[in-house]
Amino acid sequence: IGDHSFSGCSSLTVFNTINSQATQIGSSAFARCSSLKEITIPSSVTQIGDHVFSECSSLTKITFYSHVIQIGDHVFYGCSSLKEITIPSSVTKIGSFIFSGCSSLRKITIPSFATKIGDHAFSGCSLLIEIRIPSSVTQIGDHAFSECSSLTEITIPSSVTQIGDFAFFRCSSLAKITIPSSITKIGDHVFSECSSLRKIVIPSSATKIGDHAFSGCSLLTEIQIFIFVTQIGDHAFSECSSLTKITIPSSVN
Numbered sequence: 001i002g003d004h005s006f007s008g009c010s011s012l013t014v015f016n017t018i019n020s021q022a023t024q025i026g027s028s029a030f031a032r033c034s035s036l037k038e039i040t041i042p043s044s045v046t047q048i049g050d051h052v053f054s055e056c057s058s059l060t061k062i063t064f065y066s067h068v069i070q071i072g073d074h075v076f077y078g079c080s081s082l083k084e085i086t087i088p089s090s091v092t093k094i095g096s097f098i099f100s101g102c103s104s105l106r107k108i109t110i111p112s113f114a115t116k117i118g119d120h121a122f123s124g125c126s127l128l129i130e131i132r133i134p135s136s137v138t139q140i141g142d143h144a145f146s147e148c149s150s151l152t153e154i155t156i157p158s159s160v161t162q163i164g165d166f167a168f169f170r171c172s173s174l175a176k177i178t179i180p181s182s183i184t185k186i187g188d189h190v191f192s193e194c195s196s197l198r199k200i201v202i203p204s205s206a207t208k209i210g211d212h213a214f215s216g217c218s219l220l221t222e223i224q225i226f227i228f229v230t231q232i233g234d235h236a237f238s239e240c241s242s243l244t245k246i247t248i249p250s251s252v253n
Helices: none
Strands: 038-041 061-064 084-086 107-109 130-132 151-155 177-178 199-201 223-225
Touching: 107 130, 130 151
Parallel strands: 038 061, 084 107, 151 177, 199 223
Antiparallel strands: none
C-alpha cells in the first residue's frame, strides 16, 4: 500500500480488506482519516511507515495479525480516541511521536524485545496510568513521557543507560520513580514540574544533575545525592518549595 494512498479520506470508517499479500503500508497511508474507527493489519505486513494512522481521531481499535518488525515514527500520533493497544512482540523500537497526543490511551504493552523508546513516544498521553518498561530497553528518548499527567508510578529497569531530556516533564501525578544504578547522568528538565514527587534517590553511578532537572517539584521533601556527583546544573532544584533537607557532597565542583 503506497504512501498517502487513503490520506484525508475523512468519511472512511472501516478498512479490513487489505490485500493479504501486502508486506508494507506506506507513509501517511491513512493519515487524517478522521472517521476511521477500526483497522486490521494482515499477517503478511512486516513494515508500517511513518504517520500511517496519524490524526485518525476516531480510531478505537487496531488488530495486528502480523509479525511486524518495523513501525515508523508518528504512526498513531493524535489518535485521540485510542484507549488500548498491544504492539506485536516482534517490534524492537518504539518510534518517535508514535503515540504522542493519544489523549485517551490508558494502557499499553511494550514488547519484550524493544530496545529503545523514541523521542516524544508517549508525550501528551494524559490518561495513561500505567506502563511497564521491559528489561530489554536501553534508551528512553527526549520527552518520551512528558505531560503524562495521570502516570503515578514507573520503574526504570537496570538495562536503561540513557534517559533523555524532559523525559518525565510535567508528569504531575508521578509520586514514585526508581532510577537504576546504570544511569550516569540526570538530564535537563527530566523531572521538572513533577509536582507529586516526594522523594528521589540519585544513584551512586550518576555524576551530573542537569539544568532544571527537578525544578518545580513542589512536594519533594528529601533528596539523596551520592559522593560521585560532580556537577549540579542551573535551577536543578528551583521552586522545590517543600524541600527541607539536602546534602551536597564535596565532590561537586
